[in-house]
Amino acid sequence: MVDNVLDYFYQISRIPRCSKNEDKIIKFIQDWAISSAYRYKTDDLGNTLVVSGDKVRIILQSHVDMVCEKRDDCLHDFKIDPIPIKSDGLFIYSDGTSLGADNGIGMALSMYMMDYFRSQRDDIALLFTVDEETGLNGAKGVDPSFLDAEYLINLDSEADDTVIVGCAGGTDMIITRDLCKKTDSFVGRAIKISVSGFSGGHSGVDIDKGFGNAIKVLLELLCELKIFDISNIRGGTAHNAIPRFAEAVVCTDLDIDTIRGHFYDLTSKYNKDNPFVEITIYKDKIHSIYDMREIIPSIKRLNHGVVTKLDDQFWNGVESSSNLAKIEVIEGADKIKVVESLRSSSEIAMNNLKKLLEKELNGFNFYYCCDYPGWKPDRDSLLLKETVDIYEKLFSIPPKVEVIHAGLECGILKGKNEKLDIISIGPNIYSPHSPDERLQIKSVDKIVKFLNRLLTDL
Known part of the structure; x- marks a missing residue:
């Protein structure tokens, strides 16, 4: 399963997608949706919702842009060049630039999950937001009709042993x-x-x-x-x-x-x-x-x-x-x-x-x-309870449950639909927003297994 997720990630990484330069990655998502016999809607900002059925219960959400940082001696042109990805078998990283695992791996996870569950359920939707890294601007302007669901799982977190339930403003x-x-x-x-x-x-x-x-x-x-x-x-x-x-x-x-x-x-x-x-x-x-x-x-x-x-x-x-x-x-x-x-x-x-x-x-x-805005924890969240129970059954220890000192889109999205039950999860990403950014491969596998079980049981 992890190989399929990483294949999507490699495809995403070939497309330039600095904040505010997202037209090509949005076109990639739209073309993928069409080729996979899904339907999509794109609002005026470029936020794109991909659905497979008529009624959405669960949204998997990620953002399409990345922070574009490079070493002083690196000649990479973020406007036209693919990310120069390398791997040592344990980690995926880039040669002189930020990797864009934040949040390219979230996109890849959601695309794989939509494919995996297509024969089992049609109430999963994927929400891809734009311009997150410069001020969560896509989420601020997203069409509220894109958020008509019961649960939203944000895939923009960076520690596989932690469930994020709140964030700073x-x-x-x-x-x-x-x-x-x-x-x-x-x-x-x-x-x-x-x-x-x-x-x-x-x-x-x-x-x-x-x-x-x-x-x-x-x-x-x-x-x-x-x-x-x-x-x-x-x-x-x-x-x-x-x-x-x-x-x-x-x-x-x-x-x-x-x-x-x-x-x-x-x-x-x-x-x-x-x-x-x-x-x-x-x-x-x-x-x-x-x-x-x-x-x-x-x-x-x-x-x-x-x-x-x-x-x-x-x-x-x-x-x-x-x-x-x-x-x-x-x-x-x-x-x-x-x-x-x-x-x-x-x-x-x-x-x-x-x-x-x-x-x-x-x-x-x-x-x-x-x-x-910040995102305040919901201590009565049913999604959180289910998440913690499943994680502990799979890995024999409970996950950490934390508020993160970073901006996530969850607070904004919650403000557009107060009924949404939201958590944020993701694989281990080290040194994001820098040329030292690394994605741990076995952690991606762990999140794939966890997300698979969570979507099965919800």
Whole structure:
């Protein structure tokens, strides 16, 4: 059975599907539905529902897009190239890019299950949502008629011993400030400081793992050395990925060895990463030098990491956190832009987190966008009870039942149909949203067996 699931996954991985570039993967699903004699409906956003009968009781739900991250030396073009998949027999991974098992393996599992049960029952539907990774936007706009069912099993979780019954909510904080050009000529030479070698990872589930944030480290280095004459600074690629790379073009008369020494002093605490700094003389023409002596220290003080923790029936872990996700100078606008991604499982903690960040932003403009709700656990869930019972019968131990510190579409979907009974499950995926992402093969087999039994008994 697992080979059939992985075959679907390999087919999916050949199709470019970064967020907002999903037309080809939606066409793949539609063509598959037609060739398999299923029916499908696609709404205006691209969300697609595949059905085999007239009455839907169970929805298997996954999202079609992936976080597109690659190593600094990787030439992969996510717009046109298939994911360069490799396997060592234990894990499936990619050669230099994120794998997209989040959530390609969820898609593959659902497609296989629809095929497997087609002769036994026709009340299973598959819901494929778009643009999940940039703010759960597909789920926010999904046609409510797609959710007319009794149960929904989300396949976007990443631990095969855990049933997810709730998740954090979140928002993005967009921060800008006008830059002041220096009128006097700068002293010293222009150099480019590039920091890399950080593990990155998911800004929710990996936020407490102790991985370094390349943007934060670069800002700390600039502040420690008092380098504030800056032509350009950039880092980070996505709101939900911990930044692995950042660079700045600066003007300073400090020698390169001094800068390098301070960098390695600063990063000695990141023993889970392999921090590296490249410092080169910048030979291209510099159009503007900005005085950032007030700006860089303020951004440096913005929180990155865990803010508060929680200990209750379902969750002993992170309650609220923030990720200093992106920084850039907007060319031609003399403006700096920063994206901070906030997560929290409670409204009170979220409001406190906003206040913590806002107090550092005197002189900045900011607004919040891309809000998504949390998903509150249903302690009386019949689907949860059945899931736990079946898991324990199959594997002789009960599963963990947890709330996850990440955004899932379940809270949004539940809001569109309050009667839906929802859980989230999935196979072991390590280091999602990074080039180190790995999918454990035997874990896929485990989830196939479990999902097969669950759908048989429901």
